[in-house]
Amino acid sequence: LSSAAKADTISEAKAENGFMLYSGAALALNTELLAAFRKQYPFVKESKLVRAGGPALFERIETEYRAGxxxxxxxxxxxxVWPKWVEEGKILKYDSPEYKYYPPEYKIDGYVAAVRAATMTLATNTQRVGKQIRPRRYQDLLRPEFKDGVIGIADARQSNQGREWYTVTRHYLGRDFMVKLAQQRPLVIRGGGDLIARLISGEVGVAVQTSDRAIAAKRKGAPIEVAWPEEGVVLAPGYAGIMAKAPHPATAKLFMDFLMGGKGLDILATKGAYHILRQGTQPAPDVPGVSALKIWKFDEKKIAEMTNEINKEFSELFT
Incomplete structure (x- = not known):
């Protein structure tokens, strides 16, 4: 934005007096982001938060649009769901100056950008699993030592994390791998938050877990070792966008800039333990850059299209 346009946006935001954030990120991280945003823009008197897991959040948003x-x-x-939402006109077009710093594969220019990303790791409770057998490859999960509830995975029918991991990994390693993994009788957990709690407690010894949760737990002293699978790594981008009929669009634009290139991005990098996809911005020292990992490429739109097929197959194999 030009300085004049930015001034106009700020003027309009002052009249709005607040905004509402719908977020799937951790509560503590959201709280810190909103506090830093209010500090930068003190006129934002009221910043409300709705924090929910992906499927619940998506259903709420769809319900609001249906109700008008x-x-x-x-x-x-x-x-x-982001490509679908953009196609359906549910995301506001906003030409933020920050978009130019994001690679094409991690944005829909003028609509959404992946301001954070997690990767799927093999996270191990070091008090339960000996060093010699800690998995470094997905094939390691098929060892006899990991039978009968030692492994934890997120439910692909109820968890974004689980669905993306299952769909992409199945594409690269084949359905046969998933059949063999199911024969190990892993513990199927509803979502990533519950899964990391069970890994920390030692209820499961190994979890297919997002990097941000695993690294954050390790920072707090949990007995966790994090490994990125040698065969390939599933990347789960976290996008931000403005709802097309947002009641506070000016404040929303300021928050988008704050997330995409301002103080908000710094918080995501340092406190959130995320991979950062914005060019020229480094993640925290204990988070590898995406370029250092063997990322498995997969069309996110296709993941959404395969939801029913994956739900059916997951039920057949893992329940």
């Missing part, structure tokens, strides 16, 4: 009563302003979550 949109309450949220900025959506900040991982998931595969």
């Amino acid at each position: 009563r949109v309450l949220g302003d900025v959506i900040f979550t991982a998931g595969t």
Whole structure:
């Protein structure tokens, strides 16, 4: 934005007096982001938060659009629905000056950008699993030592994390791998938050877990070792965009800039333990750059299209 346009946006935001964030990120991280945003823009007197897992958040947003009563302003979550929402006109076009710093594969220019990303790791409880057998490859999960509830995975029917991991890994390693993994009888957990808690407690010894949760737990002293699978790594971008009928669009634009290139991005990098996809911005020292990993490429739109097929197959194999 030009300085004049930015001044106009700020003037309009002052009249709005607040905004609402719909986020799938951790509560503590959202709280810190909103506090830093209010500090930068003290006139934002009221910043409301709706924090929910991806499927619940997506259903809420769809319900608001069906009812013709949109309450949220900025959506900040991982998931595969973004291309569909842009096509359906549910995301506001906003030509933020920050978009130019994001690679083409991690944005829909003028609509959404992946301001954060997690990767799927093999996270191990070091008190339960000996060093010699800690998995470094997905094939290691098929060892006899990991039978009968030692492994934890997120439910692909209820978790964005689980669905993206299952769909992409199945594409690269084949359905046969998933059949063999199911024969190990892993513990199937509803979502990533519950999964990391069970890994920390030692209820499961190994979890297919997002990097941000695993690294954050390790920072707090949990007995966790994090490995990125040698065969390849599933990347789960977390996007931000403005709802097309947002009641506070000016404040939403300021928050988008804050997330995409301002103080908000710094918080995501340092406190959130995320990979950062913006060019020229480094993640925290304990988070590898995406370029250092063997990322498995996969069309996110296709993941969304395969949802029913994956739900059916997952039920057949893992329940």
